[in-house]
Amino acid sequence: MSTKKIISGAILLGLSSLLSRLLGVYRDHLFGVMFGTEGIGVNDIGVYHTAFRIPDLLYTLLIYGAISSAFIPLFTEYVANKKEKEGWQFCQNVLNILLLLLIFIVLIVFIFAPFLIKPFALGFTGERYDLMISLTRIMLLSPIFFGISSIFQGIQNTFKNFIFYSIAPIIYNLSIICGALFFAKNYGVYALAFSVSVGAFLHMMVQLPQVIKLGFRYKFCLDFKAKDIKRFFHLIVPRIIGLSVDQLSLIINFSIATTLSYGATVVLPYAINLQSLPLGLFGIAFAIASFSTFAELASRKEFEEVAQTLKTSISHILFLVVPASVGLFIIRFDLIHFIFGGGEFRDSDVILTGNTLAFLLIGLSFQALIPLLARVFYSFQDTKTPVFIGFFAILVNLISVFIFTKILTMDVIGVAFAISLSSVFNALGLFIFVKRKLNLRNFLPLLNIFKILLASILMGIFLFFLYPFIKEVIVFHSENLNQIINLSFSIVFGIIIYFICGFICKIPEIFLLINKVKKMLNDKSF
Template sequence: MNLYRAIGSIGGLTMVSRVLGFARDMIGSRVLGASHANDAFNLAFLLPNIFRRLFAEGAFSSGFVPLFSRRLAAGGHEDAQAFSNEILAVFMPALLLVTVVFEIFMPGVLLLVVPEYGNVPGKLELAVELTRWTFPYLLFISLVALLSGVLNSLTRFAVAAFAPALLNLALIIALLVSPPDTVETVRFMAIAVLLGGIAQFLLCWVAVRKAGVHLHFGRPRLTPAVRELVVLILPATAAAGVYQISQLFYAYFSARLGEGALTKLSYADRLNQLPLSIIGTALGVAILPAISQAIAKGEDSEAADVQARAFDLSMLLTLPATLALMVAAGPIIGALYQGGQYTVEAARVTGNILAILVTGLPAYVLVKVLTPNFYARKDVKTPVRIAMGVLGAGIVANFILIPYMGIYSLATVTSASAWVNFGLLFIILHSRGQFRMPAWLVARLGKQLLAAVAMAASLYAVKIAAGGLFFGGVLERIIGLGALVGVGAVVYFAVAWMIGGMDRQAIAALRRRAKTEELPE
């Protein structure tokens, strides 16, 4: 597997979805502002996504992909297909049960998560209504996770990476056609979430069938394959559960900070999640099958090499993103969101939150790079224990810091927790001899950091010179952002190339292969 090409495919199509997501947020911020209706929608969007990550993308994929890959290598498509059908037969009714239970008890669930919403007339009721529309999204997007696991194991990354774009397209259409009333607008958006989930499911279902894997909804049976997966993913579900519980506390704490707090945190986190999704998630998806197959063949050195190359590539792309977002957080937030109902003060606070959040961005990405090493070895207990400890410390820290730092406490604790998580994972892998940073990697990371510092200096100069453009008209904002992105990219990659901060041979080989594949047969 060519790691650069896999990341390019996944990251590029993920970028399409993220750009559409920013278009959605730019429209939504101007129409809805930092209002109680926007808070209610962000909560309604948060809850099904929490359970999606709990049941599907994290724990399920970390267990399903290695087992599917093993059966694919040993028994071919037929064995892997039978395994997938056995899992689907149990997965589907379990998701239906969870969805029905939450639909029934939604008022009590939200009263538990955001009790302060009950103090604002109509806010809790609106949040309940919206979440009842959005929660069935969990059913479809969890099935998408299973289908994506099949496609990724077959190294067909494109469809799974593009699918989230359909959700953002649905939300943009809802914003454009909804009536000029904030409550009606968020109702349209909640329905669009459900329709977007259905569209993603249909796209991935067709892609899996075209890949030669024919799935069907059969009678649920507790087969040995199902039991093996359950035993494997239960600890991983607990690990994912720890993180998702932290997101519930995020909503709980934000509800105590007044109207618009959850909206500001959500907009800042969207930008923070952009490089994480494009780089970290893409790397995690791409390297898990490769590491699993290498370990299954007893090729530990190959597994370590994949990990080291992923570490290198992740920092090559993450360090400039981190420093760029830190230096230019205010102008970027102003250019994207400020206007209409989203005030200058709301944009200022959102920019400050973003600048704090991204200090943990390298750690967020590296956690995604390191955890496949544990999952491929069927060790999911270690990440669980670490995640539980980090969560507990983070909750205590927020209770202590919020009276002093307010909304900025949540961003500070989130960033610090990511670094603690990464540090503990790295120390354990190093002590077991399962991952050691080779000398070439240490040297290259130092050069990448130098290139990123040079880029940050150039961005600061652009920020001073073009400050007024970021808060001007649409064309001025486009020019301002274009200058930031263009200057930053040119300076960083030019310096990194000159001082050896990137793998020149791998990039040259990739370019030669691309040219070869473009030649007519």
């Protein structure tokens, strides 16, 4: 039953993530066409991307880590043990503590922004630096709204209610798109910064009715001495330390990008966003959907069930992510040209973004498993082990990025390669410690992984030779129509080829889908 809930939740989250990320792609398309990679003054999109890192850092450190590693397991424990009244008191206490902490830190960053943002922008001076200060201050409201919103998401996750949880990111992206379409022409990147804060507010508000329906009522209470608040902070401190190390890596990566070619601060986030399409659709969706199940099983000490659930989830994620990585690699240049080409985004920018994306794809399958594996530790209320592994993964990243960019002069491609190597190291470390520390055995679907790799490679070979043929045969007068048809046919053919290869290789997920379709047809309903 738990596996069915995970799959259902992952499908809902995956579909909503698909829509949200497609909107994100359209958002980046607007940015590319409107600002290119070398805009100046209020049209300097590279400064916007760099400034965005600071409020994102605050959210990641203070909220994301706390919710994923501590709030959900503890709140789930209350609900699982039929102690919802105490659970809501715990929820209110956590919300108020985090909110006050966020407001205090945001005020500090707002006041001292000219001094605090320097590590994020080693290559920015003069007008670019002043612009970054202004954009950072505008976007500092977003972590506060996201903080409240994340508590709401944690509540819905515990009750396995993912509908409004899924809608919120869509609303957020729509806000930024509206800002770009209606206000960027006159106000440049300032319009985008304001849209980020407005979008964060809407991200919070769209979830409020649902959490009220689930039983949430706001009450101001602060009790730092409460037993579970002590447990909460005991769990989040190692997680915050670990995320600090992760974020340090991001800061250094993006800060180094500001010292490379002028468009590096634009190309890198665009490539990361494209790589994040399959990552968010499959890897993160399954990790989020499975977390509450892991927490329930861990609280009942059902270790064999945890191992089996983990094994199934790994297989499902790789079944989707590995072929997506191969397909994305083959069509990357045409896809990037379709999304960003035209306007201020030049052909040389397309090539650089495509090459950067290629090196990010090396580590995508490993990166997709990291959120899932980390949540296994969190479900056992162990936040220290992922931190320990993450610390060494960041060392790999830092050493690699220095070698690739400063010694081998690989420019922004070197940053992408370093990110991939770090992801590989992190995932392998988590695999090893899941087996050793938690004593979980037989959680790796080795035979399935081999079958998935084989089917993906065969699909890649077929698509590599088929894609140029499709481009030659299907020709229309409109370049945009050509690109849409060619990419669509290639994706459809790629999926068909993968499914045929998967059927021949007897990948379990293929037969799971076939049985699901048969059942849907027999029931005549979805």
